[in-house]
Amino acid sequence: MEEARSRFSQRHPFVFGVLMILMAVALVMGAMAFFRSMGWTAGEFALGDKIGVVHINGTIMDSTDVVDWIRTLEEDDDVKGVLLRVDSPGGAIAPSQEIYAAVTRLNKVKPVVASYGSVAASGGYYASAPARVIVANPGSITASIGVMAEFITVADALEKLGVKPEVLTTGKYKAAGTPLRDLSPEQREQLLGLMLDMHDQFVSDVAKARSMDRDRVAAIADGRAVSGRQALALGLVDMLGSRRQAIDKLKALCLIEGKATLIEGPVKEQTLLQEILGAVHIDLSASSGGWSISYK
Numbered sequence: 001m002e003e004a005r006s007r008f009s010q011r012h013p014f015v016f017g018v019l020m021i022l023m024a025v026a027l028v029m030g031a032m033a034f035f036r037s038m039g040w041t042a043g044e045f046a047l048g049d050k051i052g053v054v055h056i057n058g059t060i061m062d063s064t065d066v067v068d069w070i071r072t073l074e075e076d077d078d079v080k081g082v083l084l085r086v087d088s089p090g091g092a093i094a095p096s097q098e099i100y101a102a103v104t105r106l107n108k109v110k111p112v113v114a115s116y117g118s119v120a121a122s123g124g125y126y127a128s129a130p131a132r133v134i135v136a137n138p139g140s141i142t143a144s145i146g147v148m149a150e151f152i153t154v155a156d157a158l159e160k161l162g163v164k165p166e167v168l169t170t171g172k173y174k175a176a177g178t179p180l181r182d183l184s185p186e187q188r189e190q191l192l193g194l195m196l197d198m199h200d201q202f203v204s205d206v207a208k209a210r211s212m213d214r215d216r217v218a219a220i221a222d223g224r225a226v227s228g229r230q231a232l233a234l235g236l237v238d239m240l241g242s243r244r245q246a247i248d249k250l251k252a253l254c255l256i257e258g259k260a261t262l263i264e265g266p267v268k269e270q271t272l273l274q275e276i277l278g279a280v281h282i283d284l285s286a287s288s289g290g291w292s293i294s295y296k
Contacts, residue, residue, distance in 0.1 A: 049256045051247065052082040053264040056099065060091025060123045063098040069266035070102040074109055079263060080254040081111040083247060084131055090122025090144065093198050099127035100205060107132055111253035115246035116140040116237070121225055125236070126202060129209035132253065134237040135246035136228030143236055145202055146223030147195045154179050210235065 052073035056066060073079050084103065090096070106112055107130055114120075114131035121144035128134065136142055158165055158180070165180040176187035183191070203221045207214040212235055220234055231237045239249070251260055 048258075049254070049260045050076075050079045050263050051250060051254070051256070051260045052076070052079045053262050054082060054084050055264065055266070056084060056086045056088050056124060056127060058088060060088055060095050060099070060127065063095035063102075065266040066099055067102045070099075070106050072265070073263070074106045076263075079110065080256060080260075081113070081250045082106060083243075083250055083262075084112060084114040084128050085117065085243065086114060086120040086124050086128050087117035088121075088124030088127075089119050090124050090126075092123065093126075093147070093202070096123035096126040097201075097205070100130060100209070103128065104130040104209070111250060113246050113250040113253065115243045116142055116228060117243070122146070126205065129206050133239065133246075133249055135239050135241045135249060136231055136237045137242060138227065138229045138240050140228035140231075141225050142228060142231045143220065143234070144223060144225040145206060145217070145221035147199045147202065148223070149177075149191060149195055151177050151183065152179050153182050155181055206236075 054066060054070055054073070070082070073082050103112060111133075112131045114128040114134045116128075116134070116136040117140065119141040120128060120136070121142055125142050125144065155165065167175045167178055167181050169175045172184070173187055173190050175181060176183060176191055199221070203218050204214060206212070206221075207217040210217070216235070220236075226234065226236070228237060228240055232240055239245075241249070247260075247262075251257075254260075
């Protein structure tokens with residue numbers, strides 16, 4: 001058996017090397033999966049002070065993972081403070097409100113500092129407004145306090161094709177927004193009322209979180225997006241700076257001197273096979289004259 005394996009490795013050194021790497025990665029990932037199944041996280045093995053990091057990325061349509069991760073950090077006594085790293089253009093109102101509520105609760109227990117990347121607008125700003133300190137890059141795009149709804153109607157186009165759609169409802173407002181029928185004046189008024197109520201909630205929550213006069217927030221809640229530097233002048237953020245500077249500010253609030261271990265999440269759950277394939281990157285490079293293997 002040993003001789004056969006030796007001959008195989010000599011005849012196919014590349015394939016043999018790939019197989020050895022995959023086996024090693026499988027063992028590591030298997031161990032990590034076991035630790036997770038036991039409820040252990042990488043942060044539990046870290047030494048020294050810990051800082052939690054909550055990533056709020058992309059369009060906010062579901063808050064479950066973010067809120068659950070915030071709760072985990074809230075309940076971990078070893079986590080001294082939490083950084084919210086926001087890179088989101090916004091999203092739906094309700095999940096943004098759920099993150100807002102979770103951040104508000106967390107900030108009562110331990111310091112929370114928000115750090116804005118490229119964009120933290122609309123729901124991204126809403127969700128992070130309760131942070132004790134908000135740090136934005138001068139060129140971060142933020143604010144955009146407002147509510148928007150979009151509708152597409154195809155009734156005229158269908159009529160030109162000789163198609164006549166029928167929409168049956170039990171009330172005059174039930175089909176509001178259907179692409180098969182234009183909005184009636186009553187439907188438009190009703191939807192606008194709905195949006196104005198959501199807008200009112202948005203403005204009130206920002207004013208409360210930022211300890212600002214509500215009229216002052218309402219005056220700039222016209223949907224405008226502003227730069228980080230403009231937001232500072234408007235009182236929507238507290239200081240200009242990078243992610244590194246936001247972490248330094250958080251460490252100061254937590255009275256942490258020296259280095260701190262960052263515990264980042266929420267972690268996207270993957271199958272063992274996905275983790276193995278994601279850990280190894282195989283690249284065919286013409287310039288190198290062959291295959292190269294590297295870890296991501």
